[in-house]
Amino acid sequence: SAEPRAPPDRIAIVGAGIGGTSSAYYLRKKFGKDVKIDVFEREEVGGRLATLKVQGHDYEAGGSVIHPLNLHMKRFVKDLGLSSVPVSGGLMGVYNGKSLVFEESSWFIVNMIKLVWRYGFQSLRMHMWVEDLLDKFMRIYRYQSHDYAFSSVEKLLFAIGGDDYVRLLNQTLRENLQKAGFSETFLNEMVAPIMRVNFGQSTDLNAFVGAVSMTAADSNLWAVEGGNKVVCSGLLQASSSNLISGSVVSIEEKTRTKQTGSPTKMYEVVYKTGSETHSGFYDIVLVATPLNQKMSDITFRNFDPPIEEFNDPYQHLVTTFVKGELNSTLFSSRPKDQFGLSTVLVTDDSDMFINSLSIVASVRDKEGPAPAVDGMHVWKTFSRDVLTKEQISKLFLSYDYAARKQWLPYPHYAPPQKCPSIILHDRLYYLNGIEFAASCMEMSAIAGYNAALLAYHRWNGNEDMIDQDDLYEKLKTEL
Numbered sequence: 186s187a188e189p190r191a192p193p194d195r196i197a198i199v200g201a202g203i204g205g206t207s208s209a210y211y212l213r214k215k216f217g218k219d220v221k222i223d224v225f226e227r228e229e230v231g232g233r234l235a236t237l238k239v240q241g242h243d244y245e246a247g248g249s250v251i252h253p254l255n256l257h258m259k260r261f262v263k264d265l266g267l268s269s270v271p272v273s274g275g276l277m278g279v280y281n282g283k284s285l286v287f288e289e290s291s292w293f294i295v296n297m298i299k300l301v302w303r304y305g306f307q308s309l310r311m312h313m314w315v316e317d318l319l320d321k322f323m324r325i326y327r328y329q330s331h332d333y334a335f336s337s338v339e340k341l342l343f344a345i346g347g348d349d350y351v352r353l354l355n356q357t358l359r360e361n362l363q364k365a366g367f368s369e370t371f372l373n374e375m376v377a378p379i380m381r382v383n384f385g386q387s388t389d390l391n392a393f394v395g396a397v398s399m400t401a402a403d404s405n406l407w408a409v410e411g412g413n414k415v416v417c418s419g420l421l422q423a424s425s426s427n428l429i430s431g432s433v434v435s436i437e438e439k440t441r442t443k444q445t446g447s448p449t450k451m452y453e454v455v456y457k458t459g460s461e462t463h464s465g466f467y468d469i470v471l472v473a474t475p476l477n478q479k480m481s482d483i484t485f486r487n488f489d490p491p492i493e494e495f496n497d498p499y500q501h502l503v504t505t506f507v508k509g510e511l512n513s514t515l516f517s518s519r520p521k522d523q524f525g526l527s528t529v530l531v532t533d534d535s536d537m538f539i540n541s542l543s544i545v546a547s548v549r550d551k552e553g554p555a556p557a558v559d560g561m562h563v564w565k566t567f568s569r570d571v572l573t574k575e576q577i578s579k580l581f582l583s584y585d586y587a588a589r590k591q592w593l594p595y596p597h598y599a600p601p602q603k604c605p606s607i608i609l610h611d612r613l614y615y616l617n618g619i620e621f622a623a624s625c626m627e628m629s630a631i632a633g634y635n636a637a638l639l640a641y642h643r644w645n646g647n648e649d650m651i652d653q654d655d656l657y658e659k660l661k662t663e664l
């Protein structure tokens with residue numbers, strides 16, 4: 186690689202979610218201590234990682250579970266001196282609108298027999314399908330630790346798993362699994378309910394996000410003690426970034442004369458704090474929020490060629506917490522003291538007004554959910570619409586408390602779909618296009634790292650570190 190040129194003076198990042206804060210962390214590592222990094226946030230640090238108070242205890246209301254092989258999230262927790270807590274969904278059942286078509290058992294062997302009895306060896310084959318994709322997925326960590334960057338999400342996925350991996354983006358999960366010989370019963374009763382709880386959609390989403398969603402059903406999931414959002418504040422602090430509480434309204438490229446006397450192209454970032462409007466000039470800008478009118482509303486002024494518009498829809502989702510006693514007779518005729526499930530998933534044809542229901546632990550409960558008091562647990566439901574009082578009363582025999590948060594949590598997946606560009610302009614980068622492959626904390630962290638590496642290599646003219654062919658073969662022999 187060429188000798189690095191002098192680092193940029195100022196970098197702006199729009200959004201202090203996990204994408205923005207992880208890019209701040211890696212930008213600091215790459216560009217060194219002298220660059221000034223401003224992170225703009227119009228709401229709370231953490232973005233879609235947020236907690237909600239239920240009777241004095243905090244619960245994850247947005248991004249909640251992390252996979253044991255999500256190595257960036259693991260590394261952040263370690264580097265920042267944070268602790269993790271195990272997350273277990275307890276025993277799970279699948280409701281089809283009439284009865285529970287599947288109920289997990291706490292005995293491993295009983296579970297296996299139940300699965301084989303109903304679905305043959307499809308569950309095992311599904312496990313192998315996911316393992317194979319996850320195995321390849323792990324290559325991204327090696328590429329990034331060797332500093333390689335990618336200029337598009339498709340190129341990143343191609344480097345991980347070749348054409349087969351890119352094809353996952355253009356195919357629905359259902360098409361992919363049907364071709365692989367999975368039965369309709371298994372798709373409807375096992376796969377679709379998992380897609381519904383994780384991504385609010387059925388098996389019509391792309392096969393890549395489908396695989397990510399299946400891994401979220403693995404065991405040994407975890408979360409960050411105190412709330413996943415503390416990773417974001419930790420990364421901001423560790424990167425010595427300057428947090429600006431304001432809403433970015435526009436970005437425009439302008440020529441400025443720097444102290445060195447030379448005219449330089451910079452980006453003017455205009456932002457609002459309360460009723461006041463301010464602006465600042467930056468060498469590099471990273472946009473770490475979905476560029477969707479409803480979500481960020483940033484105008485790109487006078488760009489030639491114009492910055493493309495992204496109008497792909499995000500879904501609606503409501504997270505509702507209820508401290509109450511479940512009306513288990515809605516799902517099963519068993520006496521309520523024998524209803525042992527802590528998670529209820531639903532099939533597409535169940536006609537249920539919720540996507541899922543599960544007992545949750547607070548962000549400080551290391552031992553899992555607190556034992557029931559008077560039969561009451563804290564339950565979390567996901568639903569497309571706000572639950573009415575009647576609907577809550579249908580789900581619960583009695584309840585003490587209910588609280589909710591509304592989200593535009595992730596894209597509506599409609600394959601085949603092109604992922605939005607990462608390079609919007611010379612030194613203007615966009616992280617959230619990766620959500621159209623799959624939206625989760627780790628993917629945003631991967632996008633944050635990639636954007637930092639891309640910005641660094643493009644700044645220094647290190648073309649040989651971007652979009653390299655045969656990376657897997659090249660790095661096979663390197664330690």
Ligand SMILES: Cc1cc2nc3c(=O)[nH]c(=O)nc-3n(C[C@H](O)[C@H](O)[C@H](O)COP(=O)(O)OP(=O)(O)OC[C@H]3O[C@@H](n4cnc5c(N)ncnc54)[C@H](O)[C@@H]3O)c2cc1C
Pocket residue numbers: 199200201202203204205225226227228229230231232233234246247248249250251431432433434473474475480481482483502504592593594595617624625626627629
């Ligand atoms: C209910 C729910 C459940 C989820 N469950 C999981 C899960 O279990 N596991 C998992 O891995 N993922 C989960 N996810 C997804 C995960 O939370 C997201 O993919 C991830 O947090 C996105 O991070 P981000 O930084 O890319 O975006 P965000 O977190 O959305 O960050 C963008 C930030 O930019 C700010 N912003 C927007 N516009 C402007 C502007 N104009 N000026 C200044 N600031 C601006 C926003 O306020 C926001 O804070 C879930 C999401 C939701 C909502």
Ligand SMILES: CC(C)=CCC/C(C)=C/CC/C(C)=C/CSC[C@H](N)C(=O)O
Pocket residue numbers: 249250251252255319322382383384397398400401543624625627628
């Ligand atoms: C990127 C890889 C390989 C794995 C990530 C797996 C993962 C943890 C995905 C999360 C997907 C997601 C958006 C889940 C939302 S709901 C989560 C949970 N079931 C809950 O009830 O809160």
